[in-house]
Structure formats: C-alpha cells, structure tokens
Amino acid sequence: MIRLRGRTDKGRRWQQEIEFDLAVTLVREHMAVVVNPFTIRRLYTNKAFRQYILKRDNYTCFFCGEYGDTIDHLLPKAKGGHTTPVNCVCACNLCNQSKADRWLDDFMQDDAL
Known part of the structure; x- marks a missing residue:
C-alpha cells in the first residue's frame, strides 16, 4: 500500500492508502508526484484539476469542437479509467451526456453515423 496525500478545494489536508x-x-x-518510497502527493485539488483541463483544452469539446465546460473521461471510470490529465478531456454537456460510460471508439463510431 502507498499513502496518497492531497488537499481539498478548501485547503484541508487528507490522506488515504491506495494500491501500488x-x-x-x-x-x-x-x-x-513521488514524495518518498511510501508516499505520493496529488498535484491538484478537484477544482484546480477541472480548471486545468478546461484551460488546457481551450474550453473546446474534444468530441465535436464546440464550446465545452465539462470534463469527460476517455476511458470511463466505470471501465477502470482514472481522473488524470492523460485520461480527461474537455467536453460539451451534450457530448458528455451522450458518451456516458461508453468506450471512446463506440461513441465516435456511433456519432459519425
């Protein structure tokens, strides 16, 4: 087990044990980031992470190119995806709701029809 430390949006410290x-x-x-062999530190609060993704993607929906103000997981959390910069993109509400927990390839293929 590894100790994960972080801060809430309000600045309170928290920690939990997670699998290696x-x-x-x-x-x-x-x-x-790695703090020591037994501890890692989360880089973003939930709010800061959301803002980072939206700004990184220039508030543009990954799927349709329109204005986006939500975050979507490319590999859905329900299918084992994690909330990380590599797995999250900006999405408009319509695309986010339409994709739901579907695989990315299935959503993109259905959307093209």
Missing part, C-alpha cells in the same frame, strides 16, 4: 498499481498510474499520468 494505482499509485504508479497516478504518477505516470501526471496526477501525483
């Missing part, structure tokens, strides 16, 4: 494989994923996908 998840810790590796969070560090590899730029959501956390």
Whole structure:
C-alpha cells in the first residue's frame, strides 16, 4: 500500500492508502508526484484539476469542437479509467451526456453515423 496525500478545494489536508498499481498510474499520468518510497502527493485539488483541463483544452469539446465546460473521461471510470490529465478531456454537456460510460471508439463510431 502507498499513502496518497492531497488537499481539498478548501485547503484541508487528507490522506488515504491506495494500491501500488494505482499509485504508479497516478504518477505516470501526471496526477501525483513521488514524495518518498511510501508516499505520493496529488498535484491538484478537484477544482484546480477541472480548471486545468478546461484551460488546457481551450474550453473546446474534444468530441465535436464546440464550446465545452465539462470534463469527460476517455476511458470511463466505470471501465477502470482514472481522473488524470492523460485520461480527461474537455467536453460539451451534450457530448458528455451522450458518451456516458461508453468506450471512446463506440461513441465516435456511433456519432459519425
């Protein structure tokens, strides 16, 4: 087990124990940094992460190119995806709701019809 530390949107500190494989994923996908061999630190609060993704993607929906103000997981959380910069993109509300927890390829193929 690895200790994950972070802060809430209001600045309160928190920590939890997570599996080693998840810790590796969070560090590899730029959501956390290694503090020591037993601890990683989350880089973003929830609010800061949302703002980072929206600004990174210039408030443009990854799927349709229109204005976007929501965050969507390319690999849905329900299918094992994580909330990391590599797995999250800006999406408009319509695309986000339409994609739901479908695989990216299935959504893009259905959307093209």
